[in-house]
Amino acid sequence: MDDLEKRMLKEVAELDSLPVGAFNIRSNGASEARNSTANIQIESRESGDGINVYFKDGTKNESCHIPVIISKSGHKECVYNDFFVGENCDVVIVAGCGISNCGGHDSQHDGIHTFHIGKNSKVKYVEKHYGEGTGTGKKFMNPTTVVHLSEGATMDMDTSQIAGINDTYRITKADLGPGASLVMHDKILTNFDQTAKAEIVVELNGDGSSCDIISRGVAKGESQQDVVIDIAGNSACHGHAECDSIIMDKGVIVATPKLKATCVDASLIHEAAIGKIAGEQIIKLMTLGLSEQEAEQKIIEGFLR
């Protein structure tokens, strides 16, 4: 791995070296390093366009890192990664994709992640998307995440796209069985003429299921974001969504809440707010000695934390 790739790896997966536990590092379309453990088995898909990851029943306190790096200008790929998590597991999965494009050709990563989470299993999922590069070639990223939660299973998702992606279409779809729960923190920062579209669709199918979707967006420059959060309550369930956005410069954000209840015992709440940074927040930080720009930066940093 060269220095650039190492740096990207740090950016998207906070890794300084090869991680412990299971991992698969994909670089410019090929698996660069892979490790399976006694409980976590990583296999290439027969079609060659991704991996299947199997977690044995009862796998606890183990992690699986699957970062993707694209540093070759013009590389485009569509990757399918399927996760089969057994019952009674407690695992951490860290995904992420970094595109560094210094060339003149567009680079693109479309990743489709599907999670089958077994009964009473707990999964923490972290996904970070990041782009950089001074070339004229654009960086596109279109992640799709599909989550099937069995009875009593929980998924805690932390997804973010903090910089440098020209255009993204992020789709998250989840269906929840009885007593299952989904917590999702999604963060997007766009700048310049970047565009981002996010669609989060949750179906609360089992009694006692719940979701808490917290989406935070910051649109700077002339960037545009379009966020749809769509929750269907088909059972005695609790669904909560909070879509909170800051616009700066000439940024545009469209937030569309959609709630649908097909069961009288479903309770669904959606809160949405869009506005610029509160002037009093900037002033408060200025009384602590920060300049107006530093204050704005701090506020955004906290907001997207």
Add this chain to the structure above:
Amino acid sequence: MLELQNISFHADDKDILKDINLKIDDKFVAITGPNGSGKSTLLKIIMGIITPTSGKILFDGQDITDLAVNERANLGISFAFQQPVRFKGLKVKDLLGIAAGEGVDVTKDCKYLSAVGLCAKDYLNREINDTLSGGEMKRIEIAMAAARGGKLSLFDEPEAGIDLWSFQSLIKVFENLRRVTNGNIMIISHQERILEIADKIIYLKDGVVDRYDESAKIMSDLNMGRYGCGCAYSRKEGACNG
């Protein structure tokens, strides 16, 4: 130390402050007066949060009238808000770190927080969002001003909304600030016990300085019921048990 020359503030067709002239050198000066008399406006003008319609502000001889809030902060002026500002995502330790100007330092943060009766362990990692109660916010606001230190610390009703968790602790914060920074403190308060320990009191009424004198003198006048409005002043009327 601080001199206000002909400070006026006009907004919404109202004269909120009218030709204020003050020379402040005493270490501990309290500002009091009825609701709406212009106390917060005056303090915000000193911090640079509000730009006066006319007039001049001198700080240690330097004309600071045109300086931005952060420039005044960097000269050593700090401000604790009457209504502390909430942030999504920023934590108590982040703001204390910015205030102290030296990043997060748990030992020091612990000192600042315990001085206002909060346990660092419980609060350093709390977000300064609307899950903090009003009183907790006020205490953190005071801790931040203490962390900032500096030559002139401005407090806008620091005791408001705080239970009598021990008023003594609050007083101690001020005394400490005074000792450590050897700086000046200006504090808006309706609390008799704070007014009593001030060196001088500024009594604002309808946007003008009605009285500016030694604390003891003004207090004895207040207790005689000369000033029958506000809070500490209405003691005689039995409206306040302060």
